Amino acid sequence: MTEGAAQVPGITLADSWRSFRTAIGLGWAIEANWSDPFLFAIYTMAKPLAAAMILVVMFQVITGGQGTEFLQFLIVGSALWNVVFGVMGGLVQSILEDRERYKMMKYVVVTPSSLFPFLLGRSVARVLTSLVAVVLTLAVGVVFLGVDLQLNLLLLVPATLIGVTAVVALGVFMAGWCLQLRQEAWSYPEAIAGALYLISGAIFPVDILPAFLHPVALASPTTWWLEASRRALVGHGAPGIDGQPGLFEVFSDGQIMLFLVISTAIAIPLALAAFRWFMRRAREAGLLDMTTGS
Amino acid sequence: MSDELAIHARGVTRIYKAKPSPVTALGGVDLDVQPGEYFGLLGPNGAGKTTLIKILTTLLLPTSGTAKIAGFDVVNETAKIRRVINMVAGGEQSGYGLLTLREQLWMFSQFYGLPNRDGWRRVDELIEITGLTEQRDQKVRTLSTGQRQKLNFARGLLNDPWVLFLDEPTLGLDVAAARDLREHTLAWKAAAPGRTLLLTTHYMVEAEQLCDRIAIVDRGKILALGTPEELRRRVQAESIFRLELDHLPHDGGIAAISDLPGVLSAVPADDDTSDGAASDRVALKVALADDSALTSVVTAVAERGSQLIGLAKSEPSLEDVFVELVGRGFGDEEEEAVS
Known part of the structure; x- marks a missing residue:
């Protein structure tokens, strides 16, 4: 054993990649196998559409069918927010389900693969179903609600990749935080995502927010992601209020992407550092196999 | 190390x-x-x-x-x-x-x-x-x-x-x-x-x-x-044997065994279920300094006219060890502590 001990490697990139790939399969099985494929497909389509339609109907009632620009703003924001809710909720749910429902987290933790790639892999299914929801919501917007799609793939592809990465980073932070909490913490990411929903310009422009919330909004990568995505999908970003120019109108597409990259580049190491700290704290407090079921 | x-x-x-x-x-x-x-x-x-x-x-x-x-x-x-x-x-x-x-x-x-x-x-x-x-x-x-x-x-x-x-x-x-x-x-x-x-x-x-x-x-x-x-x-340094005899030795009874060299004690066994009215069978618990003293016990019993029917070495269980060390049995404290 002593001779062999000197040869024992730590976690390698190959380990992490293998864990990530394997966890994708597990995530998909858990995400999709709870029902038969037909019912799962119906659920995947109906949920985001219903949420978007509620907003649209409210908007139409309030505006009397006027304000196409705002309708487009609303539909794109509502569509993209499926990713935020899906990914953040999915990561937290993975942590809590694996620990408390399946009681398997401790067995994953004691393998040579880190929990981090496992969690990322578990979230891939949620990212994919969320992207399907985005596409469906936009399609309904185009076909039935007059959304004028002006695709700019050169902007859309990098904005989506970086934006989803930023959302995953936020989800990793949330997952680490919820590891410290009881089973009921599954509702926390919805609260956080809901707060981001309000400040990131998902359903109304950031300009409407009180001035003291502007720095918070501008620090969040989701704000820049939504703005970049709107420009890439419908050709313009958030509209101004009362005839005033919008907060982001002074920025070019390149500048918006630059802010998205910068805010994401800050969010990723912060999320990783926080997750590492939360894991350490979970080991200190004995939370990795805690069962708090109520 | x-x-x-x-x-x-x-x-x-x-x-x-x-x-x-x-x-x-x-x-x-x-x-x-x-x-x-x-x-x-x-x-x-x-x-x-x-x-x-x-x-x-x-x-x-x-x-x-x-x-x-x-x-x-x-x-x-x-x-x-x-x-x-x-x-x-x-x-x-x-x-x-x-x-x-x-x-x-x-x-x-x-x-x-x-x-x-x-x-x-x-x-x-x-x-x-x-x-x-x-x-x-x-x-x-x-x-x-x-x-x-x-x-x-x-x-x-x-x-x-x-x-x-x-x-x-x-x-x-x-x-x-x-x-x-x-x-x-x-x-x-x-x-x-x-x-x-x-x-x-x-x-x-x-x-x-x-x-x-x-x-x-x-x-x-x-x-x-x-x-x-x-x-x-x-918890048990000495060797303890359970002897079952057809009757007590005629010459000296239990004392004939307990006085032998290497025998620490000899008493009726706690689990002696022999019915005195129907038979003279008796079970004894004999404590020896070590196993080698057993030979003289068996010889003495035979010389005094008793027949050895059963012989078993009595071992303490791990639960006995636990009780000895802790002062209570395993079932005495069932509440789940933090573990």
Whole structure:
């Protein structure tokens, strides 16, 4: 054993990649196998559409069918927010389900693969179903609600990749935080995502927010992601209020992407550092196999 | 020195924050387990056994003290430790219910870094060893408690660990399933003598059957440590025999035996059920300084006209040892403490 001990490697990139790939399969099985494929497909389509339609109907009632620009703003924001809710909720749910429902987290933790790639892999299914929801919501917007799609793939592809990465980073932070909490913490990411929903310009422009919330909004990568995505999908970003120019109108597409990259580049190491700290704290407090079921 | 040990712990303490006051689950545990040794931690609920396993398997940090597995520190070298250990806990319904038994094992084979084809081969091999062939394509949620625990055990062997931790592995299993699991554990040892096992249990028979050495643990401390034989000798230095005679020796009765050299005492046995009215049969409990005095006892009995009908050496059980050390039996304290 002593001779062999000197040869024992730590976690390698190959380990992490293998864990990530394997966890994708597990995530998909858990995400999709709870029902038969037909019912799962119906659920995947109906949920985001219903949420978007509620907003649209409210908007139409309030505006009397006027304000196409705002309708487009609303539909794109509502569509993209499926990713935020899906990914953040999915990561937290993975942590809590694996620990408390399946009681398997401790067995994953004691393998040579880190929990981090496992969690990322578990979230891939949620990212994919969320992207399907985005596409469906936009399609309904185009076909039935007059959304004028002006695709700019050169902007859309990098904005989506970086934006989803930023959302995953936020989800990793949330997952680490919820590891410290009881089973009921599954509702926390919805609260956080809901707060981001309000400040990131998902359903109304950031300009409407009180001035003291502007720095918070501008620090969040989701704000820049939504703005970049709107420009890439419908050709313009958030509209101004009362005839005033919008907060982001002074920025070019390149500048918006630059802010998205910068805010994401800050969010990723912060999320990783926080997750590492939360894991350490979970080991200190004995939370990795805690069962708090109520 | 510690590099040569499978498990090395010095002063391992774990205090849980709790209200109204902190709970000391481990109060400075020292432990050395040699490679190839099957070691048991025997103690009641709340003794600190599971807490120690959690620390040694890197799930929990000690409040103070140091512990190493195969020379790797449990606080700072977790990645290396996780490559050479595995663990199986009992008394729980764990598993991804939506996966089949075979899928779940394969998934973990990937987490342990087995190449795809080798992973499937290892999975099928373990399914056969643990007798789960018929259930291999069943969803985990449809398995019985015993089958789930066998699956759990198979997962624990996937990476052929240097050190395997079994935490109450037979808790909640029926007699047959528990016996199967113990047999699998012994077979695992027999297949490669260098493998090390740390078992926690509160079943005496399990500890005796599986372990080379046992530590008796209570309230976060190791009270005694040794082979089962050494532990018994701690509470009973003398050799005690139960003699069953057709009648008491004619010449001197019990005193004829108790006065013999090497005999410490001779008294009627507590379990003497002979019916004095119907027969003269008698059972005696004879304490000897050592086994060699038995010959003179048997000779003296025969010389005095009594016939020896039965002879059995009386061994204290591990529970006797526990009661002697702790002052209470295993069943006397069932409340679940922090562990």
